[in-house]
Amino acid sequence: MPAKQALRDQVLAARRRRPLIESVAVAEAIADHVLAWDAVRRGAVVAAYVSVGREPGTGRLLELLVAAGKRVLLPVLCPDNDLDWVAFTGELAPASRGLLEPVGPRLGPDAIAQADVVIVPGLAASTAGDRLGRGGGSYDRALARVPAGVPIAVVLHEDEAGRDVPTQDHDRRVTHTVTPAGIS
Template identity: 60%
Template sequence: MSEYAAGTGPDQSPALRAAKTSLRDQLLAARRQLPLSAVATGARATAELLLAAPEVRRAATVAAYVSLGSEPGTAVLLDALRASGKRVILPVLLADNDLDWAAYDGELGPAPRGLLEPTGERLGVDAIATADVVLVPGLAVGADGIRMGRGGGSYDRALGRVPVGTFMCVLLHDGELLASVPSEPHDRPVTAAVTPSALTRF
């Protein structure tokens, strides 16, 4: 599931907003150039790295998402997590851009904005706090763990409910782990980022 509608926070300065917009445009343009075969190959490699990570191997519940388009693919990963006996919860976009959650049972249904979402019982916005591992979409991550999303704010709100110490990992393509990304004081760093080449912990 992608980062949803683009937007800007009410406290962003014009310079920060321009920097974020420029970087997002560059990253999205690069993703559009990726062949589907490369996205599929990368998805398999990323899944292997995550499934081998001690944090994921120990987890009972994993919060993840359904990828779309040129995002790093999650379909292989989601099914592998379920096959390994883990409870997987996926986001359901609410009208106010917040995220509800539901367990993934292997079935997905259509949702607004071209998204796909789990069809099971809604668990509430605080369900993400029950996850041992949180896998997050993003466009890039800086070396300090600060994540850049699409600007909708859905995950900024959701990650605020995740207990400190939880393994939070952003899925990226190679080349999207950057020296830095524009950030604000309230931005919460993630603990790791995974690309097809490596799992990097911050």
Template identity: 55%
Template sequence: MSDSHTPPGSDGPAPADFIGRKTALRDQLITSRGRIGVPQLGELARALAHVVTDIPDVRRAATVALYVSIGSEPGTGPLLDELDAAGKRVLLPCLLPDNDLDWAVYDGSLVSAARGLLEPGGERLGVSAIAQADVVLVPGLAVDARGNRMGRGGGSYDRVLGRVPVGTLTCALLYPWEIGVTVPMEAHDRAVAAAASAEGMRRFD
């Protein structure tokens, strides 16, 4: 990810008001997540797992790229368990010092990593291993009506999405109210083909 903030079609840094709008929206979305109670987090996570495992692309997939949710993110624990029980090969990310993501196969256990993350402890496969996945499930804070995705600002998944082969389903996992939000876009931001929440899946043209 570039260190500059550049709107689409611009060759220079974004104006302060653009950066301010994006920061304000990100803060608003994170605050909204923080208000979700623990029981509801569990219910939403289980419903999300049901929705995602019912997606035809996921049912057909041999290898699925996922991530381990933390805090108030849409929970991926039940989904990880269901994919593993279904015999899927699940790739999980391992954060590198430059914010890029390496990958390893989930073997049923996770280890503590930097920034409070949980990662697979097995062999690292390299950043290009994401191209092996038949479906790529990614985090985010919001997705607009065209699939433009807002992340937390680190740029990790913009890099990941840039390595996914054309035709591979890329799907952001969100809360229902985070789909269809107007998202300020920058030149380096990558869109997704779909978004899934506890209420269902939406594909974008």
């Protein structure tokens, strides 16, 4: 879909222009907001992801979730672009496409259904919860396995939230947006 690709290109170009110095503050603010979120405080299992490149950082968030006693499930990209899940123990290993993946036994694609909260990457999101990803469909497939009522949050920079996001039938919505300013 050309409109989706145009928005992807625009957001990725803007991310490349962001000063690296702001990355630490962004990651800390996001971690603070997520850890203070009632859904996370009450939940026992959080499905999240390992940020890469110029995505808003999740490294500190993952460390703090584990320190808080949460069971953290992280994705492993399968050859068919679906996601398997591994319980995060603090160890990551390099994987394909420049990703870092958790080390440990795979729990299967349906393991995401165990999560009390799901935190996903994205490039943009609308106020209605339409999420723009990188285009592989991995998270749309995974989110289809999340039970109704489970909070799903996309992590973004401020200017990536509240955008007009083109959608297709297979796209899955998120219920919340996490930015350095807070959770909406």
